[in-house]
Amino acid sequence: MAAEREPPPLGDAKPTDFEELEDGEDLFTSTVSTLESSPSSPEPASLPAEDVSTNSNGPRPAEVVLDDDREDLFAEATEEVSLDSPEREPILSSEPSPAVTPVTPTTLIAPRIESKSMSAPVIFDRSREEIEEEANGDVFDIEIGVSDPEKVGDGMNAYMAYRVTTKTSLSMFSKSEFSVKRRFSDFLGLHSKLASKYLHVGYIVPPAPEKSIVGMTKVKVGKEDSSSTEFVEKRRAALERYLQRTVKHPTLLQDPDLRQFLESSELPRAVNTQALSGAGILRMVNKAADAVNKMTIKMNESDAWFEEKQQQFENLDQQLRKLHASVEALVCHRKELSANTAAFAKSAAMLGNSEDHTALSRALSQLAEVEEKIDQLHQEQAFADFYMFSELLSDYIRLIAAVKGVFDHRMKCWQKWEDAQITLLKKREIEAKMMVANKPDKIQQAKNEIREWEAKVQQGERDFEQISKTIRKEVGRFEKERVKDFKTVIIKYLESLVQTQQQLIKYWEAFLPEAKAIA
Amino acid sequence: MEGRQEAGKESKPSSVSVDLQGDSSLQVEISDAVSERDKVKFTVQTKSCLPHFAQTEFSVVRQHEEFIWLHDAYVENEEYAGLIIPPAPPRPDFEASREKLQKLGEGDSSITREEFAKMKQELEAEYLAIFKKTVAMHEVFLQRLAAHPTLRRDHNFFVFLEYGQDLSVRGKNRKELLGGFLRNIVKSADEALITSMSGLKEVDDFFEHERTFLLEYHSRIRDACLRADRVMHSHKCLADDYIPISAALNSLGTQEVNQLKTSFLKLAELFERLRKLEGRVASDEDLKLSDMLRYYMRDSQAAKDLLYRRLRALADYENANKALDKARTRNREVRTAESHQQLCCQRFESLSDSAKQELMDFKSRRVSSFRKNLIELAELELKHAKASTLLLRNTLVALKGEP
Numbered sequence: 030m031a032a033e034r035e036p037p038p039l040g041d042a043k044p045t046d047f048e049e050l051e052d053g054e055d056l057f058t059s060t061v062s063t064l065e066s067s068p069s070s071p072e073p074a075s076l077p078a079e080d081v082s083t084n085s086n087g088p089r090p091a092e093v094v095l096d097d098d099r100e101d102l103f104a105e106a107t108e109e110v111s112l113d114s115p116e117r118e119p120i121l122s123s124e125p126s127p128a129v130t131p132v133t134p135t136t137l138i139a140p141r142i143e144s145k146s147m148s149a150p151v152i153f154d155r156s157r158e159e160i161e162e163e164a165n166g167d168v169f170d171i172e173i174g175v176s177d178p179e180k181v182g183d184g185m186n187a188y189m190a191y192r193v194t195t196k197t198s199l200s201m202f203s204k205s206e207f208s209v210k211r212r213f214s215d216f217l218g219l220h221s222k223l224a225s226k227y228l229h230v231g232y233i234v235p236p237a238p239e240k241s242i243v244g245m246t247k248v249k250v251g252k253e254d255s256s257s258t259e260f261v262e263k264r265r266a267a268l269e270r271y272l273q274r275t276v277k278h279p280t281l282l283q284d285p286d287l288r289q290f291l292e293s294s295e296l297p298r299a300v301n302t303q304a305l306s307g308a309g310i311l312r313m314v315n316k317a318a319d320a321v322n323k324m325t326i327k328m329n330e331s332d333a334w335f336e337e338k339q340q341q342f343e344n345l346d347q348q349l350r351k352l353h354a355s356v357e358a359l360v361c362h363r364k365e366l367s368a369n370t371a372a373f374a375k376s377a378a379m380l381g382n383s384e385d386h387t388a389l390s391r392a393l394s395q396l397a398e399v400e401e402k403i404d405q406l407h408q409e410q411a412f413a414d415f416y417m418f419s420e421l422l423s424d425y426i427r428l429i430a431a432v433k434g435v436f437d438h439r440m441k442c443w444q445k446w447e448d449a450q451i452t453l454l455k456k457r458e459i460e461a462k463m464m465v466a467n468k469p470d471k472i473q474q475a476k477n478e479i480r481e482w483e484a485k486v487q488q489g490e491r492d493f494e495q496i497s498k499t500i501r502k503e504v505g506r507f508e509k510e511r512v513k514d515f516k517t518v519i520i521k522y523l524e525s526l527v528q529t530q531q532q533l534i535k536y537w538e539a540f541l542p543e544a545k546a547i548a
Numbered sequence: 549m550e551g552r553q554e555a556g557k558e559s560k561p562s563s564v565s566v567d568l569q570g571d572s573s574l575q576v577e578i579s580d581a582v583s584e585r586d587k588v589k590f591t592v593q594t595k596s597c598l599p600h601f602a603q604t605e606f607s608v609v610r611q612h613e614e615f616i617w618l619h620d621a622y623v624e625n626e627e628y629a630g631l632i633i634p635p636a637p638p639r640p641d642f643e644a645s646r647e648k649l650q651k652l653g654e655g656d657s658s659i660t661r662e663e664f665a666k667m668k669q670e671l672e673a674e675y676l677a678i679f680k681k682t683v684a685m686h687e688v689f690l691q692r693l694a695a696h697p698t699l700r701r702d703h704n705f706f707v708f709l710e711y712g713q714d715l716s717v718r719g720k721n722r723k724e725l726l727g728g729f730l731r732n733i734v735k736s737a738d739e740a741l742i743t744s745m746s747g748l749k750e751v752d753d754f755f756e757h758e759r760t761f762l763l764e765y766h767s768r769i770r771d772a773c774l775r776a777d778r779v780m781h782s783h784k785c786l787a788d789d790y791i792p793i794s795a796a797l798n799s800l801g802t803q804e805v806n807q808l809k810t811s812f813l814k815l816a817e818l819f820e821r822l823r824k825l826e827g828r829v830a831s832d833e834d835l836k837l838s839d840m841l842r843y844y845m846r847d848s849q850a851a852k853d854l855l856y857r858r859l860r861a862l863a864d865y866e867n868a869n870k871a872l873d874k875a876r877t878r879n880r881e882v883r884t885a886e887s888h889q890q891l892c893c894q895r896f897e898s899l900s901d902s903a904k905q906e907l908m909d910f911k912s913r914r915v916s917s918f919r920k921n922l923i924e925l926a927e928l929e930l931k932h933a934k935a936s937t938l939l940l941r942n943t944l945v946a947l948k949g950e951p
Contacts (some may be wrong), residue, residue, distance in 0.1 A: 344803050352796035359789040366782035373775040380772045383765045386915050512808050519811060520947055527940045533933040537926045544922040
């Protein structure tokens with residue numbers, strides 16, 4: 030989502046934006062210089078070729094049941110998702126993927142890799158204003174896939190390695206298509222780095238997927254059952270969504286750590302991500318301290334916008350949690366329905382075998398077959414329920430936690446500024462006292478300190494204004510993203526429901542003549 | 549909780565087809581039913597031109613226990629040993645439904661008023677469905693009796709239909725229940741004994757086949773019935789899940805300030821409608837599949853009972869033969885032995901004849917009932933799937949059409 034946070038195309042960007050950021054400074058100037066040195070691309074994200082087939086992202090969730098009808102459905106879907114201008118179609122094909130994970134794992138892997146090649150970057154001649162005006166900001170041509178989970182090692186030291194494939198025409202990357210192997214802790218390490226750099230200045234850094242000791246242990250121990258494959262698939266999909274969200278963030282995309290994560294074949298192991306490590310414990314302590322601080326900071330909110338937004342996000346959080354819990358129940362019951370349908374199918378077959386009236390016997394066997402197919406259908410729908418609906422909700426619940434974190438950082442920033450002002454006041458008092466007491470050297474010292482703290486107050490104010498500004502932009506971007514995400518997923522989910530119903534119609538229509546044939 | 553069953557056949561779910569043979573000389577139906585605290589009162593209405601009855605049209609009020617009394621009277625009557633006695637209707641059981649309503653009433657403060665109203669509506673519909681089913685089961689029982697040329701002439705049946713007062717048939721007390729239970733055990737033990745008796749050969753291929761067939765069929769249909777019940781139950785749970793989902797989407801929609809507002813609200817409405825459709829799918833599966841399987845499970849048990857009685861008669865016949873031989877060798881009481889053997893032979897043969905007819909009727913009844921219900925099931929599933937598709941497509945169009 031670019032929009033307001035436009036990646037500076039050329040030198041006439043506003044470098045001042047970048048300089049104000051404390052840590053990010055070097056980062057951005059280096060990026061700007063890279064851009065300046067590559068004349069071929071007016072934008073850092075060159076727009077992809079129009080040959081990007083719109084269908085490639087769409088059908089994946091549906092590839093489980095291939096049918097000619099489907100093409101129409103999905104052509105519609107991508108078309109609609111492309112919102113306004115027709116020019117956008119090619120770009121947007123990379124959009125549907127983020128929040129949506131295909132229904133069946135196996136079919137996912139193959140098509141993903143072989144999809145559109147972005148190796149021919151055709152540059153759209155767009156002015157910067159056009160980019161700024163883009164309500165959608167799909168300026169970034171980069172596609173990430175996480176696939177091929179592979180178990181490495183044995184016993185408790187084993188881990189899963191995932192292949193991270195990047196396809197891009199962005200010039201900041203040395204190649205247009207490349208892949209690396211990463212393990213879960215690498216992802217956590219990436220997030221940790223990004224969070225430490227950007228969170229406290231107001232950027233909403235997408236959270237990494239959660240750890241799961243139980244899930245991972247089962248995998249390590251080598252249980253080859255369906256629950257551990259499900260766990261791995263769930264994780265793989267979550268990691269993919271995580272990366273996709275991260276690269277969609279225009280600022281984060283520029284980060285060298287992210288680039289290193291995507292590109293370099295060797296990555297130093299992120300040990301600090303272990304739950305029980307020293308860093309882990311420190312994190313927990315900090316979190317607790319933060320919670321306490323939050324309660325004691327009483328900020329004079331001069332800007333009603335922030336208060337309003339915070340309340341909004343709080344409400345949203347509550348509602349999403351409720352919805353998520355209900356959807357989880359739905360998934361569970363659908364799985365139960367599937368199992369019960371399978372059991373019934375078997376007993377119907379047995380009954381058919383016993384039945385001595387030939388036509389009825391045949392009809393009962395057909396019924397058994399229909400029920401078996403319906404069981405499959407229920408299973409697939411349960412997958413869709415989960416991967417599309419449920420996971421979207423849980424992703425957003427965690428994202429909103431990140432948003433809340435950013436608001437908290439703003440409060441802390443304010444606190445710092447406030448404290449600086451108080452200290453400045455104290456220093457001025459000291460100066461006044463020293464003047465009265467007539468101690469020249471102490472006066473000088475006091476004056477020095479006053480200057481120091483005046484600077485700090487100024488800095489504090491600037492920081493506060495900067496973080497407020499950044500948050501405003503970020504929230505705007507986040508909300509736009511959220512609307513798009515939800516709409517896309519809702520449509521995809523409904524289409525999966527339609528698919529199920531259509532299949533049901535097919536099966537029952539085939540069965541009806543069999544039932545009528547009972548003589 | 550009170551429930552009233554309206555008169556008129558249309559409102560009753562005819563879950564099993566009964567071969568009424570188009571005979572209108574005796575028509576029986578349950579024209580009304582009232583559910584009180586722990587019992588159901590059925591109004592049994594009879595229309596008949598038979599000379600037996602004092603009037604051509606009359607009705608009485610009967611309770612479940614009286615139906616059971618009637619059923620047992622038939623079973624215990626030697627005259628009907630060669631017939632399949634229509635299975636007794638199951639006891640009306642509102643326990644589960646009542647419990648759920650109570651739990652809902654006790655309240656979970658986290659649900660909204662709309663959710664509560666919907667859940668209450670669901671449970672009330674469930675209660676009503678159970679009520680309708682029990683009425684249908686009791687009615688089918690009587691109608692089968694009325695349609696059967698032999699059974700309809702039973703004196704107890706007339707009493708049941710006509711006698712205005714309470715039949716003073718109390719429910720079985722524990723001793724009687726235990727007695728019934730023991731009787732069943734004795735019966736199966738007896739059956740096992742008879743079949744293992746050496747020298748007892750099944751002379752008729754037809755019955756040999758029927759026996760093996762019914763044994764297997766009965767156990768498999770029982771299995772199928774149980775599992776169909778579970779499927780129906782899962783479907784119901786699924787439909788109920790849509791209630792909190794719809795409510796949560798509604799809340800989300802009302803709170804949103806952006807374009808998602810209409811999306812969420814439309815989605816909430818969609819799930820509410822889908823819920824109703826899923827609920828109908830569940831209840832149709834219940835009626836057309838579960839109930840039918842359950843009925844034929846009971847009917848096949850009744851057929852098995854018939855076979856047992858015939859086997860018993862065959863054993864008696866064999867024993868009488870042996871006794872006659874013994875009497876002849878000893879040359880004592882030959883006459884009595886002869887006449888006894890004659891009697892047993894006659895009884896066995898008449899039983900066999902009527903049993904054969906009954907079993908063939910059973911088969912044709914079963915086939916036509918399955919056919920009817922499976923066709924209706926498929927048609928209803930199609931109807932609901934098409935309705936769901938339409939609903940989903942409309943919502944999709946609406947959602948995609950928005951900016």
